[in-house]
Amino acid sequence: MQEIYNLIPFVLISAGILVSLIFEMYAKNSKRIIAWFSVFIFLAAGFHSLVNVDNAQLFFNSMLQVGGNINIFIFLFNFAAALVVLMAMDYSSKYGNNFGEFYILLQSSVLGMMLMAGAKDLFVIFLGLEIMSVSFYALAGLNRMRLKANEASLKYFLLGSFATGFIVYGIALIFGSTNTTSIPQIVDKFGELTHNLLFMAGILMFLIGFSFKMAAFPFHMWVPDVYEGSATTVAGFFSTAGKTAAFSAVIITLGSVFMHGNANIFEPYLVVLAVTSMLYGSIVAIAQNNIKRMLAYSSIAHAGYLMIGLASGNYEGIAGIIFYLAAYTFMNLGAFGVVALIEGKDETNLTFESYTGLSKKQPFLAAMLAICMFSLAGIPPFAGFFGKYYIFIAAIKSDLTWLAIVGVISSVISIYFYLRVVVIMYFNETEIDLTVQKSNYGLLAVVISVILVIIIGIAPGSLIDLISSFLK
Amino acid sequence: MLTQYIPIFIVLSIAIIFAVVTVSASKIFGPQRPNKEKLSTYESGMKPVGTTRERMSIKYYLVAMLFIIFDIEVVFVYPWAVNFKSMYAEQGISVFFSMLVFLIVLELGYLYVYKKGGFKWD
Numbered sequence: 001m002q003e004i005y006n007l008i009p010f011v012l013i014s015a016g017i018l019v020s021l022i023f024e025m026y027a028k029n030s031k032r033i034i035a036w037f038s039v040f041i042f043l044a045a046g047f048h049s050l051v052n053v054d055n056a057q058l059f060f061n062s063m064l065q066v067g068g069n070i071n072i073f074i075f076l077f078n079f080a081a082a083l084v085v086l087m088a089m090d091y092s093s094k095y096g097n098n099f100g101e102f103y104i105l106l107q108s109s110v111l112g113m114m115l116m117a118g119a120k121d122l123f124v125i126f127l128g129l130e131i132m133s134v135s136f137y138a139l140a141g142l143n144r145m146r147l148k149a150n151e152a153s154l155k156y157f158l159l160g161s162f163a164t165g166f167i168v169y170g171i172a173l174i175f176g177s178t179n180t181t182s183i184p185q186i187v188d189k190f191g192e193l194t195h196n197l198l199f200m201a202g203i204l205m206f207l208i209g210f211s212f213k214m215a216a217f218p219f220h221m222w223v224p225d226v227y228e229g230s231a232t233t234v235a236g237f238f239s240t241a242g243k244t245a246a247f248s249a250v251i252i253t254l255g256s257v258f259m260h261g262n263a264n265i266f267e268p269y270l271v272v273l274a275v276t277s278m279l280y281g282s283i284v285a286i287a288q289n290n291i292k293r294m295l296a297y298s299s300i301a302h303a304g305y306l307m308i309g310l311a312s313g314n315y316e317g318i319a320g321i322i323f324y325l326a327a328y329t330f331m332n333l334g335a336f337g338v339v340a341l342i343e344g345k346d347e348t349n350l351t352f353e354s355y356t357g358l359s360k361k362q363p364f365l366a367a368m369l370a371i372c373m374f375s376l377a378g379i380p381p382f383a384g385f386f387g388k389y390y391i392f393i394a395a396i397k398s399d400l401t402w403l404a405i406v407g408v409i410s411s412v413i414s415i416y417f418y419l420r421v422v423v424i425m426y427f428n429e430t431e432i433d434l435t436v437q438k439s440n441y442g443l444l445a446v447v448i449s450v451i452l453v454i455i456i457g458i459a460p461g462s463l464i465d466l467i468s469s470f471l472k
Numbered sequence: 473m474l475t476q477y478i479p480i481f482i483v484l485s486i487a488i489i490f491a492v493v494t495v496s497a498s499k500i501f502g503p504q505r506p507n508k509e510k511l512s513t514y515e516s517g518m519k520p521v522g523t524t525r526e527r528m529s530i531k532y533y534l535v536a537m538l539f540i541i542f543d544i545e546v547v548f549v550y551p552w553a554v555n556f557k558s559m560y561a562e563q564g565i566s567v568f569f570s571m572l573v574f575l576i577v578l579e580l581g582y583l584y585v586y587k588k589g590g591f592k593w594d
Contacts, residue, residue, distance in 0.1 A: 018580055025587040 006057045006066050009045035009074055010118075013111045016041040017104055024100035031092075031100050038103040039085050042110070046078030053466070062182065063121040068470035069322055073117035073248045080241045080329050081110045083337070083445040088233040090439035091340045095231045095347075097143040105142070106237070109135035113245035117252070122171045122181040125249050129167065129213070132245055133160050136238060140230040148347070152229025159212070159222045167209030173202030187256045194265055206253070207269065213246035215239075216303045217277035227296035232343055235292060236336030239299040240329040247306060247325060254310060255318050264313030264398075271311045271403060277304030278410035285417045290350050291339055294417060295332070298376060301414055302328055308400070308407055309391045316394035319467045324387030326463065327375070327456050331384055334449035335372040338365055341442050342434070349434065355421060356430035364443075365436070366425045368450050375453050377418035378411045383456035390464060531593060538585060545578055 004011070020034045027033050049071040056067025066074070085103060092098035108131060115128030137160065141153025171181065177199035178186050186193075193199045212219040227235040254266065264270075281301025288294040306328075309321035342358075342365065343349050359366040375382035388411060392404040456463060513520040552559075552571050559567045585591065 018577065021580055021584050025584055 003057070003059065006052060006055050007059060009049045009066075009078070010111070010114060012041050012045045012048070013078075013107055013114065017107045017111065020100070020104045020107060024104065031098055031103075032089075034100045034103045035085055035089050038107055039082050041107070042078045042082035042085065046075045046082065049074040049078070053470075058120065062184070063124050064115070064118045065120050066118055069251075069467060070118050070248075072322060072326070072467065073244065074114050076244055076326055076329055077110050077113045077117070077241050080237065080244075080333060081106055083333050083449060084233050084237045084241075086441045086445035087236070087333075087337045087340050088231075089441045090437070091231070091233050091343075091442060094343070094345055094437060095143065096145065097149075097231050097234075099142060102139070102142055105135045105139050109139065109237075110241070113241060113248070116245050117248040119249065119252060120183050122174065122183065122186075122253075125252070126167065126171060128245075129164065129249065132242070133164065133213075136160070136242060139234050139237070140226055142234075143231070146229075146347075148229040149231070150229075152226045155222055155229075156226045163209045163212035163219065165209075166205050166212070170202045170205030170207075170209060173198055173205065175202075177202065183253055183256060190257055200265075203253075203266070204269065207250070207266065210246050210250050211273060214243055214250075214303045214306070215300050216273045216307060217280050217300065218273070220277070220280070220300045220303075223300055224293045224296040227299070228290060228292045232292065232336055232340040235296075236333050236340070239295070239336070240332050243299065243303065243306075244325045244329060247321060250310065251318055251321065264311070267311050267313065270307050271400070274304045274307035274311055274403065275406050277301065277307060278407060279304075279413075282410045282413040282417075285414065288417070289352055291352065291355070291421070292350055294421075295335060295339070298414065298418070299332070301410065302332075302376075304410070305388060305391060305407055308395050308403055311403065312391075312394040312398040312400055314394055314398050315468065315471045316390065316397055319464060319471055320387070320390035320394045322467045323390050323460070323464050327383035327387040327453065330449040330452040330456070331372050331375040331382070334368060334446050334453060335376065337442060337446040337449065338369040338372065341365060341439055341446070342436055344435070344437075352421070352424055353430075353432070354434060355424050356428045356432070358425040358434070360429075361434050362436055365446075368446050370422045370425065371450050371453065373418040373421050375457065377415045379415075381454075381457045383453045383460070386457060386460035386464075390460075534590060538590060541578060541582055541585075545575070548574065 016038065020037060023034050023037065024030050049066070052066075053068065053071045056065070058065050085106065088102065092102060112128045112131030112133075112135065116125055116132065117128075119125040119128060137153055137157040140156050141149045143149050174186065175181050177193065177196050178189055180186060208219070212222075215223045227239065230238070278301050281297045281299070281304060285294050285297035285301065288297060302324075306321050306324055309317040309324065311317075339350070342354065342362070348354075355369075358369075371382065375384035378384045378388045380386075388407070392407055395401070395404040395407070549571070552567075556567065
């Protein structure tokens with residue numbers, strides 16, 4: 001019975017998709033029912049995995065694992081999805097993607113992410129990635145009357161399937177050189193395989209495919225257009241849960257390599273990606289006038305900071321990445337939630353002009369957005385500061401001090417465009433009137449994320465200790 | 473060394489001989505009454521030469537997608553049915569129920585398409 005008990009999050013979400021489909025077919029007021037039902041199963045699955053964080057177990061001929069940091073990832077995916085559902089309840093009718101399928105696709109993408117986080121086999125990673133990506137392509141273009149959403153969906157689909165091709169080719173090369181797709185077996189053989197050109201090419205192609213999913217620099221082209229074109233809630237989900245899922249899969253493969261005591265031979269690749277993503281994201285974000293595009297470039301920069309943790313290649317780096325992902329999920333969801341609340345009908349009120357003098361018109365929303373921006377910029381005492389702190393410490397510990405310095409410089413650059421929003425909201429005056437549609441659920445989701453950002457920022461020790469205890 | 477590849481070469485040469493013999497035999501012995509339609513390239517009923525940006529109804533894509541539901545079903549059910557006896561002897565009744573779960577999931581998707589009007593042509 002213990003076996004099924006630990007699998008409950010997976011079973012819940014899978015069954016939830018089927019039950020939601022039946023609701024969508026037969027229930028009269030299906031949208032509200034499915035929305036609340038999906039919030040319920042997301043919270044149930046998320047808190048189940050958080051409570052059972054100590055129960056590590058392997059399933060299905062050691063193809064899937066739960067327990068430890070995998071459960072923390074599962075909690076993050078589910079909690080982020082629950083917040084997105086809360087935000088979308090009123091936003092969807094405003095934007096025009098108020099379909100029951102929205103919540104069903106959200107559930108199936110979360111199922112894919114959970115498979116990616118728990119995978120112990122390259123094919124399970126691929127399966128989860130495909131479930132997640134196909135749901136994402138559909139989510140981006142769910143309202144087919146909007147041209148921008150169509151463009152975003154098609155662009156994401158074409159480039160995303162190209163990246164998936166890289167991953168499959170990489171898996172094929174890895175299988176060709178090791179005769180196995182099981183990650184623990186590959187890690188066992190890793191030491192003797194580092195001089196095998198076929199194997200290293202396979203791992204690099206695998207990494208390139210995932211760099212695309214993480215939105216790191218040379219593979220970032222889709223990010224601004226997709227975030228701008230798709231609904232704000234969906235863009236918030238892409239940038240938080242989607243990025244977290246891609247990093248969880250890479251941590252599973254590369255992380256077990258670190259734990260096996262090999263030196264980090266992927267350091268040159270990861271360092272180049274980290275430096276270019278950080279600087280490119282931070283500098284180009286300055287030139288943006290659309291807040292969704294600005295957040296998209298900031299997401300590229302954050303992919304760069306997370307890459308520092310991978311490049312440093314030690315336990316602290318992995319723990320720092322997981323901590324940073326938790327902090328980033330909540331602060332970015334909070335920011336996207338406020339943007340979704342302020343956005344008017346037909347994608348209006350997205351430029352910085354709309355935020356002028358927001359502190360007078362909507363003081364509470366302005367305060368929430370300001371906290372999220374301070375946290376994204378990495379100013380203490382919010383969660384974003386400690387995320388960067390742990391990652392830079394990890395870089396210094398593995399003699400990559402210069403990389404940490406570049407990271408700090410890039411953070412300083414990014415303060416300009418994050419705090420510009422705050423300055424516009426608090427110190428500029430305008431005559432233009434802003435009508436904001438009231439949404440209690442959206443506000444609730446924003447408040448929950450901001451509270452979590454503050455709690456993680458005030459007490460980072462307990463979370464980082466929990467994460468580190470599973471890595472030792 | 474290469475002796476283990478001999479069966480492959482045998483299959484390859486038989487395939488080549490078969491293709492050459494049948495094509496040339498029909499060319500030599502068959503009646504030849506060519507016309508314009510017969511000589512044009514066969515493209516499943518479409519015009520072989522013309523603009524590549526021809527538009528067609530999106531309904532065809534829907535049919536192609538729905539075909540996959542049944543296609544996948546058959547692909548999985550066939551080997552399962554063939555091996556059912558030996559698997560049943562090994563693992564018991566769970567073999568039956570795992571396929572049942574698969575079919576329920578698949579048929580639910582089918583029902584969803586039906587309810588949403590995916591089978592209506594007009």
